[in-house]
Amino acid sequence: MSTRLENMGRLVDRNQAVTFLFNGKTLQGLAGDTIASALLANDQLLVGRSFKYHRPRGVVASGAEEPNGLVNLGQDGHFEPNQRVTTTELYDGLQATSQNHWPTLEFDVGAINTYLARFLPAGFYYKMFIHPRPFWKYVYEPIIRKSAGLGKAPKDRDADTYEHFHAHIDVLIIGGGIAGLSSALAAAQTGARVMLMEQTAHWGGRAAVDAPQIEGMSAEAWIAQTVEALEAMPNVSLRLRTMGAGVYDHGYVLGYEKLTEHLGVSDGPRQRLWRIRAKQIITATGAIERPLSFAGNDIPGVLLASAVRDYAVNYGVSIGDRTVVVANNDDAYRTAITLCEAGLNVPAIIDVRPTSEGELPQQARDLGIRVLSGKGIAKVKGGKRVTSVVVCAQAGEGAALEEIACDCVAMSGGWSPVVHLWSHCGGKLIWDEAQAMFRPDPEQAPKGDQGQDFVTAVGTANGNLFTAEVLGDAFAAGLSAAQSAGAPKKGRAANAPQGNDAEEAALSPAWLMPQGASYELRAKAWLDFQNDVKVSDVQLAAQEGFESVEHAKRYTTLGMATDQGKLSNINGLAVLSKSLNSDIPDVGTTTFRPPYTPISMSSIAGVAQNDLFQPIQWTPMSEWHSENGADYEPVGHWRRPYAYLRDGETVHEAVNREVVNTRESLGLLDASTLGKLVVKGPDAGKFLDMMYTNMMSTLPIGKCRYGLMCTENGFLSDDGVVARIGEQEWLCHTTTGGAGRIHEWMEDWLQCEWWDWKVYVANVTEQLAQVAVVGPNARKLLEKLGGMDVSKEALPFMQWADGTLGGFDARAYRISFSGELSYEIAVPASQGRAFWDALLAAGEEFGVMPYGTEALHIMRAEKGFIMIGDETDGTVIPQDLNLQWALSKKKTDYLGKRAQERSHMADPNRWKLVGLETLDGSVLPDGAYAIADGDNDNAQRNTQGRVTSTYYSPTLNKGIAMGLVHRGPERMGEVLTFTNVDGEPIKAKIVDQVFYDKEGAKQNV
């Protein structure tokens, strides 16, 4: 059983017990534990189930590479799934539950899959579930979804807060092991601004466990002394619990800092996302030990040799009483030696190499440990825990030589440098044959904005596995990075720290154990523990033609689990390359993408949540709207009242009341959100003639004209009323959402195409408050306010005038989007609310009522006016909307003109705008399609039109709609059938799009 040792445990405080819950069971750990070490101390070896076969899974590793130990953590608003037990620090009251099992971790029904494994090879899902086609959606997918999945999705809103920090620094060092510390020392002494980040809670990395001598002292002492020295330097920033998540273009780095996460629920932001620009980046990210591929290597109790050592030295935890070490290198002997020194039993070290005569093997032998050279493991026996290993010759096919009883297997297949951050931004790798690893190729480093190298890998991340070379390499890189970042060369640099450790003999790659393993054994030799990918699966993929490493990965799901192949990648590549009879470097690696380990979505959002999610635009009258029942809808970044609800009213009732009141008496619309662009200058007329489809240069001063804007594709992009203000000045109204976009569009043409034209554009949208005064009593209201002549003669339809109204400086436009007598009146934004109040007060005798955007929409639809975004969708040209009258025939050019001459645009078979009326007076569903005979090539029903706007008209007391119909205007009176997702198809007749006051009598009074 796994248990807490009497000795060792440099990171835990034996005087401080910590209580936590695992699957509802109360357990005790120590301060300084991770969840993993605390569970192991409680003999809780089983931590989860694998994804496909639901096989029992135990902890394999001690760091970020752990594939199995994922838990749901926390409660309610603090709940988070897929938290790694090996990197989550224990705190009092922590609550964790294991994942991917049903009904319990110990007894899982899905484990039946393991007996079906023969029938569930790689690509099984692709092959099996393709026929019959409809079965996927209705049978296969629901069942697979039910049995698949890791953690639970959080159900509550995240109760924690998060923040972003920005930093600009000279040298960023990622990884706080002895390499990172050595680099930091070198860079810092030049005066450069240095930041050093370490993902765990402790400085020093593996060195403190493996204990080489540095500068004549213990590694632990040197680490402490170095950290102290760095802390004293004002130009150095040290961040623990901060992971370098990703390296991006031009020295941009995301750092992910745990602020209070490791303390449980507490005050202050939980995580901080560092957004860093660094001139030079050093990746001192260490290396990860590789598993060995032998049958049963997934049984709980089989761990990486380094992890077994870590749990003993760092946490004082033993995985088992009898540990068999299996390795292809000298380093793993450290585990055997450590366990022996802890008083535990190591019955054998199984070494694939024919001889092992190095310093460490000798030490092991001196301790009386049996070393079996040239041997391998044929298979591990056990169910939820290792019970024994069967030893065989590595060179053979797995014939049993002897069986050794044990409850832990410590495996080591050599080390792989953590090259993720080096690779994120284009750094390339080379294959190091001697050490059997991919390491960064310094000739092909990521390039910065000046073409300079901006990332340097150091230490074990650079493929240097020994202390002396780690320190020297890292120190030199730190110095040179600081100088590349512009630091002055000061005097004589201090020397690199000196270190030494035991001489090690070369490893011998062993990608399969034994090398001639039978199918039976290969089908039990796991590569990817979480996703259940075995040696046999990768071989099958190669056999079926998935020769590209990227294809093999997706076919088998190798490396697609939450650890993203940190353990399985190289072993999988080696198996694949062998199956393809090619060399490992020829097969290459899959792509490393950020983040290094998952970061929370909340940390990415930072403070941009709730009210701070995005800026919201409010008009000067918004306060009144809010106090008077406004039901808001978002329009661009604006919030506009959809309707104003009175006591007891539904939204629908309010909308109908607003329409009827406006048509019969008087309505007010807050139109301040309409875009207003002033276009001014000697060439402004010429410019607007290019921007709009119709002629604006000939518009007389004082007059208004409705204009259309198209893209160069010919598609309708925006519309609005343009007013000629002066000889060289126009005011262009855009749609509510369009002001910024159209401003940018105008600037684009002025700056990049016609930069010699003298035109200036200013967006004055928010400088003005605008109110539409609409209805038969509109003129009476303005006359009551008094100040300017708004009579039919003085201010006819489609003209504007400046003056005062009720003492307010005002500009009145006689324009109408409702078909009623209508004035749009602009006043300075600062006076908007006062003007609104004055209109309401003076309008009381006429029964004035404000109306919202839905009433606006209904009234414009009753008049057959189009709305950008309803009748247009980026594929509609003005001709489709019967707006030929707004396309100038005199102009030789305007944006979109040439495109509208293209054959498809001029085709009479386009869908064109018509009115639609259901036979029974009901309202057509929005977006419904008019069906046509036959099916298309995808076996979908043919269509001949669609609904673009549809409303209940309280004026006409029936449903009205507009739509685009194939050759629509030629088909007046024809009845079409429209789809209806909620019921029977609906029949509607093609009619004129103007439903109300065709002659325009009401607005021309």
Add this chain to the structure above:
Amino acid sequence: MLVLHCPYCGVDVDETDLHGGGEAHLTRHGPGSSDDEFHDYLFQRANPKGVHFERWRHVYGCGKYFHAARCTMTLEVFGTYSAQTLEPPQEIKDAIMAKRPDWTGGAKS
């Protein structure tokens, strides 16, 4: 995330403060152009592995469009310059030639 130098503001700008505007130095074809010319103007864009000229707008800054000469492969920036020009200025071409001696001078190749 790129950093580009705004030639108007004189500052180095993060990509998040910019809007990309696509390929630079396009020749507009309007009425009177052939179908092929117009098609190419609308839809054909250079997609080189190497030197590329492109438009950027300093949207959260001065609001000006400027041009950048950049390597799409290494993301190296050879220089940024005014948008009010029909072709890259000589110093930009020189900067490219200095680092990419094989460059044939094509703005769109």
